[in-house]
Amino acid sequence: MSLNQGEARRLIRGLTRGTTIPDGVRFIHVGYESWLSAQHEVLEELPDYNGSETKFVKGHYGMGKTHFLHLVQEEGRNRNWVTAHLECQRDEVEIDRFETLYPKICMKLRFPHSDECPELKDRSDPMVTLIESWVSVVNNSAGVRDQALRRPVDAASRVYKELQKRLLTPKLTSDFKEALIALTMASLKNDIDTKNLLYGWFKGEDRKIQVPEDYLRQPDGLRTADRGK
Known part of the structure; x- marks a missing residue:
């Protein structure tokens, strides 16, 4: 410098x-x-x-x-x-x-x-940039990029498994883990409204939010694969 x-x-x-x-x-x-x-x-x-x-x-x-x-x-x-x-x-x-x-x-x-x-070049809203960077790392680790548009169920399953691995740590509260899961799954579906609600929650806005329960459930494709084992 x-x-x-x-x-x-x-x-x-x-x-x-x-x-x-x-x-x-x-x-x-x-x-x-x-x-x-x-x-x-x-x-x-x-x-x-x-x-x-x-x-x-x-x-x-x-x-x-x-x-x-x-x-x-x-x-x-x-x-x-x-x-x-x-x-x-x-x-x-x-x-x-x-x-x-x-x-x-x-x-x-x-x-x-x-x-x-x-990935941290955008300094206009640092918390959002930081979370988006984390979500991008999760998606890349799961091998999901533009494939999510062509095979959404498969993409959701792989991302969910990656989230489960990364969020095993006991140092995070259950609410924080669920918020990260919901935000990542909402990003896959390009659900802007849910993402904005969660961004506000992560930034400490004083309000309660609700997210679609589907974002917190194990994807159908992953449940089928687990039963097959």
Whole structure:
């Protein structure tokens, strides 16, 4: 990542005000080597076991907490992580009320710097882009592309089996799993209305939704194949 003249000026102005900006923070950073090394190690290891970590950064006003967090976020994006940075007061978030936290995370998602993720180029609605990317990965893994139009039952069966494999993890709630299944199956049928309802749900909109039960059932073709075994 290079720094252009305008970005350099913004960084310098931020320093004169005693504030920091996320982009380009590594160009004005010194120190914290051991802390950053520890966080780099965490970012390196988490994908190996599909895990998660919670860390707290404690310090007095002006000691560089936000600066440090921006550095970790920048490193995460360089490693193809999707990140979000929130501040409780500015973003009107109450850390102990998830219903205030989750929608703001969805709004402030930032995608990786790397060109290895071309499917994440659309930044206009990051949560939708992220979910669409996941659905595309599922379909590709199931071998479903334009075949879905010619053999819809076969396509639905293969996609459903792929979803079952990917959603075995106990870390996801049943509602979240069902929403992912319904969205993926709705995408196969190009059901725009259901997809939009589910996008809103994933983004934390405060409303209850209903999706067609058929999207949550095992496809007929798959049930027949299972009975044949």
